[in-house]
Amino acid sequence: MKVLLVDDEKHVREGIMLLGEWEKFGIETIYEAENGAEAINFIQKFQPEIIFTDMKMPKMDGIQLLEWMKEHYPYCKTVVLTGYDDYHYMRKAIHYGSVDYLLKPIDPEILNTTLEHALAEWKKEEAIRKKNKSSSQLINKMKPAYRDRMLTQLMNNESMKENLYEEFGFQVSQSYTVALVKVSGKTIGEFHGDRNLAYFTILNVINEILTENECGTGFRYLSNKGEIIIIFWKKIEQIEELLKSMYKQLRKTFNISCPIALGESVNKISELLESYSRAKHVILNSNILDEKGERVYLQEIKxxxxxxxxxxxxxxxxxxxxxxxxxxxxxxxxxxxxxxxxxxxxxxxxxxxxxxxxxxxxxxxxxxxxxxxxxxxxxxxxxxxxxxxxxxxxxxxxxxxxxxxxxxxxxxxxxxxxxKNTNIIYEIETYLQENCNRDVKLQEIAEQFYLSREYISRKFKQEFNVNISDYVVKIRMNKAKTLLKNSQLKIYEIAEMIGYQDDKYFRKVFKRIEGVTPNEYRTSC
Structure with missing residues (x-):
């Protein structure tokens, strides 16, 4: 925490510094300024949380400083100091939101009570600001996901409220055409494996072109992995040119190839899925041996x-x-x-x-x-x-x-x-180790090895002194510990790699088995 003392008299600043219980209130740094103009430089550079300011000063007085702060630095808490018991100054202090108004000479008890109150007010408001910022960030983060979900539902013939069409930039038209953009694992790898970043970046390019031409919208199609859908409602005759422009821009800017296929024109929103199905058929039947420069496919090649x-x-x-x-x-x-x-x-x-x-x-x-x-x-x-x-x-x-x-x-x-006479239980153990990153059901094991579930459970327990589910947990925890020791992967990424979709559940299991959290284990290594 930082405090700024603004007064043209040095002995006044020194007196306040001696009287204040700064350490008690967590004040680490105290800055000094002789007038309002000098104070503004300190404020812009160091951003103090609390400011004590005199009202009568040369160059820029306290009223002018408070006025500037209200516009440029409203989060700071101010305390007005003056030797004049004047209603005019008190009214100005209140108008500009000062915490309190103190008369010189300063009483130590009143000074520290005022300081405590000012800090309490600042912390309270800061907590609210952080909460609002966090909520705002969450909302902004959720907006693309929400939009993708709603437009995916629209594609799948689910109804959408009319007011959402405008919110998502979707225009009702007499005809629509769907294009399908394929996003491969190799493409996502170009963004260091960050799937969300890959989709965000590709959609930025696509929607920038669509917005500029006011002819459609693109979104991540959540019904199928690795797909972006574009819905055109205008400039149907220019679609080929627009799709080629998107493909070229992605190749030029990010050095990625995202094949694009076009569906047929339909007349109703309820028929969008038919246009998509056609686009899917076109892209699946495209010739991947073709050396063409622009992988934009308008019709099926046989x-x-x-x-x-x-x-x-x-x-x-x-x-x-x-x-x-x-x-x-x-x-x-x-x-x-x-x-x-x-x-x-x-x-x-x-x-x-x-x-x-x-x-x-x-x-x-x-x-x-x-x-x-x-x-x-x-x-x-x-x-x-x-x-x-x-x-x-x-x-x-x-x-x-x-x-x-x-x-x-x-x-x-x-x-x-x-x-001859291979111990099948050890083959099952190997199978579990090789597939520990997904949920392997007992029925699946029974079908793979042509044995009854009861027999597998009984023999496995006899051989390893533990049931299959606990053995799988043991394998996962050992793999998790290796990854925690030898990688910089995030906890949720490690959880996914070893078969846990919910990283909170993974943390809980890890703590129960190992006695420490994944982060604590990583720190201790």
């Missing part, structure tokens, strides 16, 4: 030849797995690759299907040999690393990666097929 799928090679895959040699696979991989290269076409939809089929085939064989495997919840994450900064799919790198994965897979199957 391959002129029938494209391969892995399930069509099921019998060959079975023979290759039984042979257990990568060479048996490579011939088949080369055939699939050749077909795609000759057609010069690979859609996002086809690639996602390849990944899904690949996971199904691998897991089926791993299950056959009772080997553990991780469940891939989002196949998009598997393909994101193979798109370059221009949005082009690096097909050769993807194929080479798959060859290495298949080689490891075959080695695992080979080892598994040669095992």
């Amino acid at each position: 391959s002129e030849t029938a494209l391969p799928n892995l399930m069509g090679y099921a019998s060959e895959i079975e023979l290759a797995v039984q042979a257990g040699e990568i060479g048996a696979f490579e011939e088949m991989i080369e055939r699939v690759t050749k077909e795609l290269k000759e057609s010069r076409f690979l859609s996002l939809k086809l690639l996602l299907n390849f990944e899904k089929e690949y996971q199904v085939i691998c897991n089926r064989w791993l299950k056959k040999y009772q080997l553990s495997f991780s469940v891939v919840e989002k196949v998009e994450k598997q393909i994101d690393p193979y798109f370059d900064q221009n949005g082009s799919f690096q097909f050769e790198k993807y194929i080479e990666r798959k060859k290495r994965e298949i080689s490891l897979f075959l080695k695992k199957v080979k080892r598994g097929s040669g095992k």
Whole structure:
């Protein structure tokens, strides 16, 4: 806390400094000024909380100082000092919000009582200011999320109050067109993994162009991850130009590629979802092998030849797995690759299907040999690393990666097929360790290992002297401790990484198991 004493008489300032119980009230610094003009410089530079000021001074008197403070520094508390028991000064002090009016010579008891009162008033008002600021920040933070939620509901044919249309900048029109912007994991990575920052930045660019042209609005589509929706209600004939402008601006400013697809024009708000579905279809069928500079797709592109799928090679895959040699696979991989290269076409939809089929085939064989495997919840994450900064799919790198994965897979199957009398409970333990970042149900384990839930529970407890749920907690806590020791990740990020969506619950569990909070544990390391 800081105090400023303003008086043209030095002995008066020195007397106040001697009489005040500054340490008692937490006053750490006391500044001195000889007049109002000098006081303003101190106020602007040091921002004291309490100011004692004389009323009659050269250059700028106390009344002029109080007047300036009311306009430029209203949060400070002032106490007026004067040797004149004059109603005029008292009235001015009250008018400008001074805490009190003290006559010289200053009585020590009155001085300290006034100081205590002034500090109490300042702290009370400061608490209110902080609360209001916090509330304001929360409201501003919630506004985009609220807007996204309401417009997502509108897209999904849920009604919205008419007064909200204007609030969200949405205009009622006779026709609408929806465009879909894809935001990949790679794009979010360009913003250091901050998903909210990525969406905020991309939407800023999009909505700036839309606002300038008064033709639409963009928002984060909460029904599907990785999607931004743009609703156009004007300038339909200029949509292609506007979408290309958005794509170019994002590439130029942030070096990110966000493919954009356009849906069909519809006549009602209730039909927006149809336009979106068309845009989704267009983007899923876009050719990711295309080297085009602007990934803006206005219509579906179809391959002129029938494209391969892995399930069509099921019998060959079975023979290759039984042979257990990568060479048996490579011939088949080369055939699939050749077909795609000759057609010069690979859609996002086809690639996602390849990944899904690949996971199904691998897991089926791993299950056959009772080997553990991780469940891939989002196949998009598997393909994101193979798109370059221009949005082009690096097909050769993807194929080479798959060859290495298949080689490891075959080695695992080979080892598994040669095992006899393997203790299945240890395989379940490995499965839990590999999937500890999500909730694994007992029924899931039973289905994966072809055993009854009762048998798994009983045998696991016999083997490890703990039930499965407590064992998973133990794994998570050990992983959490490692992350707390060796990373700068935030607590909520660590909670998410080990399978807790609610970081408060994670803190509670950590405290119960470890006896200290995550922050305390990190500090002690």
